Amino acid sequence: MDTFIRTLGASYEHGHEIGTHDHGWGQLIYAxxxxxxxxxxxxxxxxxxxxxxxxxxxxxxxxxxxxRTRLRTLYIAPLHCAELAARPLGLIxxxxxxALIQELVRIxxxxxxxxxxxxxxxxxxxxxARAERFPLALxxxxxxxxxxxxxxxxxxxxxxxxxxxxxxxxxxxxxxxQRIFLAETGMPLSEWRQMxxxxxAASVLLDGKSVTDAALEAGYSGLSAFIHAFGTKVGxxxxxxxxxxxDVSL
Numbered sequence: 001m002d003t004f005i006r007t008l009g010a011s012y013e014h015g016h017e018i019g020t021h022d023h024g025w026g027q028l029i030y031a032x033x034x035x036x037x038x039x040x041x042x043x044x045x046x047x048x049x050x051x052x053x054x055x056x057x058x059x060x061x062x063x064x065x066x067x068r069t070r071l072r073t074l075y076i077a078p079l080h081c082a083e084l085a086a087r088p089l090g091l092i093x094x095x096x097x098x099a100l101i102q103e104l105v106r107i108x109x110x111x112x113x114x115x116x117x118x119x120x121x122x123x124x125x126x127x128x129a130r131a132e133r134f135p136l137a138l139x140x141x142x143x144x145x146x147x148x149x150x151x152x153x154x155x156x157x158x159x160x161x162x163x164x165x166x167x168x169x170x171x172x173x174x175x176x177x178q179r180i181f182l183a184e185t186g187m188p189l190s191e192w193r194q195m196x197x198x199x200x201a202a203s204v205l206l207d208g209k210s211v212t213d214a215a216l217e218a219g220y221s222g223l224s225a226f227i228h229a230f231g232t233k234v235g236x237x238x239x240x241x242x243x244x245x246x247d248v249s250l
Contacts, residue, residue: 005110005121006075011068018063025075026084027055028128030093030101034069035203037154038062040088044138044154047090048203049098051134054089057081061088064155066203072105074124083129090134097127136202136234138195141184145172149181149189157196158219163189198233201226205242214238 006025012034029038030052038045038053040061045053055061057078065071076084093101100123104110110121140150148170153159159166167174174189181189201218205211215226215238230238 002112003109004077004080007105007108008073009105010071012065014067016065020060020062022058022060025077026057026081028074029053030072032070032072034067037064042140044140045090046199046203048206050093050206052091052093056086072101091131092134100124139185143180146180149177153193153196157200158217211238
């Protein structure tokens with residue numbers, strides 16, 4: 001069989017989860033609407049429509065949908081993954097890459113025998129190899145209790161619950177969680193939660209919504225505190241980030 005790219009298009013409701021699994025083929029995970037929490041290899045990404053995650057063949061990962069989500073995914077035969085990254089990566093989806101994804105999903109199975117299919121598939125592989133990286137990801141702890149805390153934060157990053165409340169609900173003391181997060185993720189728990197909130201804010205901004213919407217969704221009651229935190233961690237103001245994202249996703 002000469003198929004070298006297979007595709008899948010599916011729609012999911014908010015909160016739908018696809019548990020830990022892997023594929024023999026490489027996978028490009030992309031949402032044309034909504035957003036997807038992707039976890040793999042001890043890291044977590046939140047990808048809105050202007051972003052995607054590349055998953056090499058055989059890499060265990062799991063997905064959770066944020067909002068009503070339209071998943072558009074490509075599976076690439078292992079033989080054609082040699083020039084692609086050997087570890088999971090967040091990628092920026094350019095307008096051309098987005099158009100290629102949509103067309104390939106419409107085709108379904110991309111074969112070497114069909115000249116048009118082959119040309120589009122090969123263009124896709126070149127674009128994936130050269131796509132700009134999207135580095136906003138979180139390291140995940142290995143400790144089981146800390147994993148429960150991390151999952152609780154990622155599920156509701158804008159929650160008003162205190163860290164002490166979250167730790168207690170997950171069967172641990174805040175002091176223990178602070179020690180474990182610093183040792184296993186390289187971040188204090190409070191900073192880790194802040195980064196989780198900023199990932200959500202970035203997703204909201206990439207979806208074309210306002211800075212105020214992003215701040216509220218991320219759990220910030222004050223706009224100035226949000227703008228300061230975002231600028232410090234992301235390296236540009238929310239407005240500048242939104243403008244750059246709009247240029248990419250047109």
